[in-house]
Amino acid sequence: MHPGELQRLVDSTPVHRALGLRVTGVGDHEIILEAETGPEHLAEDGGQYLHGGVVATMLDTAATFALIGATDTDWSTVDLRVDYLRPAPPGRLEIRGDAVHIGRRLGRATAEVRAADAGVLLASATGTFARAVSETRTGT
């Protein structure tokens, strides 16, 4: 899938738009997204760090889109493990998704969130995904 198509698909989800997700890179099994997070994504009012659920959302999205981009079909998340390594500050973040294994019905993908500038690894994820049977996107 071309970056433009992937961007359109990303944009069709309100949760993605609220995170300002932009497709900045696409490889054979990989996708790079950038997010623009703000005060509405913080773990507490006036705090310094993002809510863990926001980080999980970005990781889930990048992992799913790595599979979508690699296969041109839709995938839904079966399960996802998220590892929080360092508190993630708001602002511009880079999220990479990688389609590790593409089976007939099940896929595996990983994802990493880093600060856009420093490149420090903030959180990572590994998940199992199911290829969509119909056209309907359900799980992500």
Added chain:
Amino acid sequence: MHPGELQRLVDSTPVHRALGLRVTGVGDHEIILEAETGPEHLAEDGGQYLHGGVVATMLDTAATFALIGATDTDWSTVDLRVDYLRPAPPGRLEIRGDAVHIGRRLGRATAEVRAADAGVLLASATGTFARAVSETRTGT
């Protein structure tokens, strides 16, 4: 912790307010939250189901608050596994968090999301959490 205190803590997070999270039950090791989700939480515009990241956010929050309520101290998420069993429809959802194991430094908690009325299990989670060293909430 009393439900009122827990509700105030829940309310101090913009992500929680956006989900309309209300503390509806508190036990020794358990917390029950209700969420009110809407179109902004969907997996796609005009779709029928919530984004997986929204479900992960609710599960992470309930698991963390089960530990906070049980210990009167703050906890941050170290890692979290989320299992998506059925697509979650928007509207009113019930999320239960359960503090399974409370150690000196590490805790384990589980959480479940159900439709508020039907009670069907939609998704569940299991995670490892770290007791906050300082007062600052960082990980959730």
Added chain:
Amino acid sequence: MHPGELQRLVDSTPVHRALGLRVTGVGDHEIILEAETGPEHLAEDGGQYLHGGVVATMLDTAATFALIGATDTDWSTVDLRVDYLRPAPPGRLEIRGDAVHIGRRLGRATAEVRAADAGVLLASATGTFARAVSETRTGT
């Protein structure tokens, strides 16, 4: 499936025999196994605790057999999360498996390991499992 049939299936695996696994209870979605572990399963020579891999093996087996018993078909492990709560001493252990969700292709099951006498929770697991397409057992 009857306990006798499940026991025969358990016994057809050398790894299970080495753990002395016995089916001691079977419910609709549940199975209870007992293991008899010894010095060969320790984390170190002369040590006090079992190797984490031995604990994972028991949990994987109980979770898989909960699904096998509940459906009369074979299942293989797609992924498994194991939580180690307390070091597990050798000797007689009780492992419960619970089939949480049974789908057409995917199932979810949990498992818990306890000391046979005291009943303290030592470790737990949650996993995703795939229904076997052919008769061949492959994943467990």
Added chain:
Amino acid sequence: MHPGELQRLVDSTPVHRALGLRVTGVGDHEIILEAETGPEHLAEDGGQYLHGGVVATMLDTAATFALIGATDTDWSTVDLRVDYLRPAPPGRLEIRGDAVHIGRRLGRATAEVRAADAGVLLASATGTFARAVSETRTGT
């Protein structure tokens, strides 16, 4: 830690000796082990594939030893996610462990199992580990 020291530590565990684990490579944050598996590790008598618990044991061990080698201190497994990508045949297998994140108290490590010759990825794992407080090895 030198490969020789790591090998001695590996050899002090009966479970490792039963898998014929040999340290074949050591990097700053990485360890490579080779296992020699046989009929006693199969998922069923006369079967073609290893028991999932055996695969989990190898992954847990490699991940833990990546952290031990990188820090010269002991670590125990807090939790571990194992992903089974393809059924693992018996014989010679290569297991790589990688210490992804080393904190004061908690570490994260990943591991991969491949057939020693073909190099196909059979299974992978991600886990959280706790630095041992005393000298006693407990969790692995």
